[in-house]
Amino acid sequence: MIVATAGHIDHGKTTLVRALTGVDTDRLPEEKARGISIDIGFAHMTLDTGRTIGFVDVPGHERFVRNMLSGVYAVRHVLLVIAADDGVMPQTREHLSIVRLLGLADATAVITKADRVTAHRLAQVAGQARALLDSNGFPRAPVIAASAINGEGLDALRERLADVASADPDPGRRPGAIARFVVDRVFSATGSGTIATGTVVAGTIAAGDKLIVSPAGTPSRVRGLQRHGQAVDLAHAGERCAINLAGVERVEVARGDWLVAPEAHHPTDRIDVRVDVLAGESEPLEHWTPVHFHIGAADVPARLTLRRGASLAPGESGFAQLRLQSPIHAVNGDRFILRDQSARRTLGGGRVVDPFPPVRRRADRTPVLHALDGKDARPSLDALLDICTDGVRIEWLARVFGVAPAALLGLVPADAVVIDAGGPVAFAGRHVKQFQERALDRIRSFHAQHSGTAGIGFAQLHKEAGGALALDEFTALIKWVAPRAGIQARGSLLRLESHDATANPRDILAWQRVVPVLDDQAASIPSVRELAAMTGLSLHELRDLLHRKSAMGELSKLNSERFALPKTMAMLLDKARATAAGRADGLFTAAQFRDAIGTGRQLAIEILEHLDKLGATERKGDRRGIRNQGGSNAER
Numbered sequence: 001m002i003v004a005t006a007g008h009i010d011h012g013k014t015t016l017v018r019a020l021t022g023v024d025t026d027r028l029p030e031e032k033a034r035g036i037s038i039d040i041g042f043a044h045m046t047l048d049t050g051r052t053i054g055f056v057d058v059p060g061h062e063r064f065v066r067n068m069l070s071g072v073y074a075v076r077h078v079l080l081v082i083a084a085d086d087g088v089m090p091q092t093r094e095h096l097s098i099v100r101l102l103g104l105a106d107a108t109a110v111i112t113k114a115d116r117v118t119a120h121r122l123a124q125v126a127g128q129a130r131a132l133l134d135s136n137g138f139p140r141a142p143v144i145a146a147s148a149i150n151g152e153g154l155d156a157l158r159e160r161l162a163d164v165a166s167a168d169p170d171p172g173r174r175p176g177a178i179a180r181f182v183v184d185r186v187f188s189a190t191g192s193g194t195i196a197t198g199t200v201v202a203g204t205i206a207a208g209d210k211l212i213v214s215p216a217g218t219p220s221r222v223r224g225l226q227r228h229g230q231a232v233d234l235a236h237a238g239e240r241c242a243i244n245l246a247g248v249e250r251v252e253v254a255r256g257d258w259l260v261a262p263e264a265h266h267p268t269d270r271i272d273v274r275v276d277v278l279a280g281e282s283e284p285l286e287h288w289t290p291v292h293f294h295i296g297a298a299d300v301p302a303r304l305t306l307r308r309g310a311s312l313a314p315g316e317s318g319f320a321q322l323r324l325q326s327p328i329h330a331v332n333g334d335r336f337i338l339r340d341q342s343a344r345r346t347l348g349g350g351r352v353v354d355p356f357p358p359v360r361r362r363a364d365r366t367p368v369l370h371a372l373d374g375k376d377a378r379p380s381l382d383a384l385l386d387i388c389t390d391g392v393r394i395e396w397l398a399r400v401f402g403v404a405p406a407a408l409l410g411l412v413p414a415d416a417v418v419i420d421a422g423g424p425v426a427f428a429g430r431h432v433k434q435f436q437e438r439a440l441d442r443i444r445s446f447h448a449q450h451s452g453t454a455g456i457g458f459a460q461l462h463k464e465a466g467g468a469l470a471l472d473e474f475t476a477l478i479k480w481v482a483p484r485a486g487i488q489a490r491g492s493l494l495r496l497e498s499h500d501a502t503a504n505p506r507d508i509l510a511w512q513r514v515v516p517v518l519d520d521q522a523a524s525i526p527s528v529r530e531l532a533a534m535t536g537l538s539l540h541e542l543r544d545l546l547h548r549k550s551a552m553g554e555l556s557k558l559n560s561e562r563f564a565l566p567k568t569m570a571m572l573l574d575k576a577r578a579t580a581a582g583r584a585d586g587l588f589t590a591a592q593f594r595d596a597i598g599t600g601r602q603l604a605i606e607i608l609e610h611l612d613k614l615g616a617t618e619r620k621g622d623r624r625g626i627r628n629q630g631g632s633n634a635e636r
Helices: 013-021 029-034 062-072 090-101 119-135 154-167 366-372 377-387 394-401 405-409 429-449 458-465 471-485 505-521 528-535 539-551 566-581 590-597 601-613
Strands: 002-007 041-046 052-057 077-083 107-112 143-145 180-189 193-202 204-206 210-214 218-227 230-232 234-236 240-246 258-260 268-277 289-295 298-305 317-328 335-340 346-354 417-420 424-427 487-490 493-496 556-559 562-564 617-620 623-626
Touching: 002 013, 002 062, 002 090, 013 041, 013 052, 013 077, 013 107, 013 154, 052 062, 062 090, 062 289, 062 298, 077 090, 077 119, 090 119, 090 335, 090 346, 107 119, 107 154, 119 143, 143 154, 204 218, 218 234, 289 317, 346 366, 366 377, 377 394, 377 405, 377 424, 394 405, 394 424, 417 471, 424 429, 424 471, 429 458, 429 471, 429 487, 429 493, 458 471, 458 493, 471 487, 505 528, 505 539, 528 539, 539 556, 539 562, 556 566, 556 601, 562 566, 566 590, 566 601, 566 623, 590 601, 601 617
Parallel strands: 002 052, 002 077, 077 107, 107 143
Antiparallel strands: 041 052, 180 193, 180 258, 193 240, 204 234, 210 218, 210 258, 218 230, 218 240, 268 317, 268 346, 289 298, 289 335, 298 317, 335 346, 417 424, 487 493, 556 562, 617 623
16 A cells, blocks of 8 residues: 655654654755755555555645655555644645545544644644544544654554555456556666656556557566565556666656556547536636646646636536647546646646547537546446447547456447447447337338339438448448348348349349340350340340349349359359369469350459459469358359
8 A cells, every 4th residue: 555645844744754664755965955855755664464555755845746746646545744833734735635636535634743732732733634634525534643753643653554554445456457657756777777666557567568658659668676675576556666667768758657558558638527626716717727737747738628608616526628738648537636827726636537539529528428427437338338329439448448448348238239340339239229220211211212223322321320320330330230120231232131123024024034044154144235135135224134133132243244143153163163172282273264164264254353352262373262162252
């Protein structure tokens, strides 16, 4: 478990940590000389239970809130330190507001320098602390008086930390979470190279893992890991560690960067968020307010964008979008802090809702944001399936939550439908049923209006019945629905299986004259002109009939001028297989196939080119081999 200190300057945070751990967290010469903490420091202690508590000691001066923010991200507990002589001070309040905005649910208030004041003063400051904790959402946080000089209260504080550690659940580890590590310090070590320290926020990191420095995109490899000064093979979410990086120079990674698994590297410069404005602010946050955006250990200038005319009043919570001056790494649920443009005052904070919003908003996204806000992946997926008639792209949602797509697919309800439209897309069963009914109604209407047409085009049906579906999603979904709804998809046309565009006396008589000729000609497939001469049909009438029969699957269309019966194509495929089987390497020439079917060379080539398109044969130089041994495509 990781514990951070918080509180005003010179209230004894560093002295308290040293009393608990024996470690002086002030490591910089300037800190030693001035007697104040400037940057974050680290220490740890081992409890009697064997569990280790890591401490992040933060600076208390208002000028170093940026450094303080880089240290309190991803901690599990906070020690709010209040000096008995000073009492609650401005940075006490600001630090507690920050840790509350970062989502910490528990805290311990420590009244330091208890040996310097009277019992009356101690009670007075304890009352201030109690009131501050209660008003900031920490009603169960105890208040412990302590002195690093005479040891008063230290045993009680250790017991409190032991209780918190034993009750602390695993940090919010999402199933399938991809490795993410927030960097708060970087240095070089002789003989080792680049070292990054920080916290594993999600997943696990092991020696040998490949990681990306995000958002820059620099690749690196984990050469080794240390936790509390000891080499380890594996670091889990919620643990601080030091990572020895290979393949990356010291200048290529810095505080505020993230080390992430390659599949988690998705930089973004605009994010949808929920913002909580501090109740103590005097003015509302307006559209296009310039802010400092703190996430992880990063500080990025940004603009807060709201709907036209909207604002967020003090104490109010609402959705907004942040336009960032430079890209960041973020996933749903990541906490952040907003400070004013001058970086002197904390305005509020909140959590990331969608780190990858569309650049152009075509519709109100509030329902989607509500579905994503403050939920784990499974309830968010369920909520999105309920409201998204155009489906939920699994790979997008996996990026939003920083989890593996396979893990998210495992959360799809049994009654949902998953299609492949350039990646898996999930649909609620009821939305698929509604889509199916719309498609059937429109196809029936089209057949009624155009009975002599083979079917309606994909693009037209998408426009008239596709709703919000993108064309690739529509195409994949209609192909899934088609066999279940009595719809036949052939080429670029769709029709009901019961529909026959040639079910009229004229077409029936013409077809009765065509079939015997094509059957008799067998491999010597006639051209349309030749067939017109053989049947006595007009060229225009015949060509129209052949194209409609081809669209219905009753003919195989070699090209615009030559059509064959399906059984003829099945016979020709058998000939191609037999020709290939008679060759040691399974390859044959067009001339060899011509001889096998007894036609001219040009017709043999046209037939082979058609078999190539169907995936039954495959051209290799000037010869061909059999690709589809089953032949199911070629025989249709």
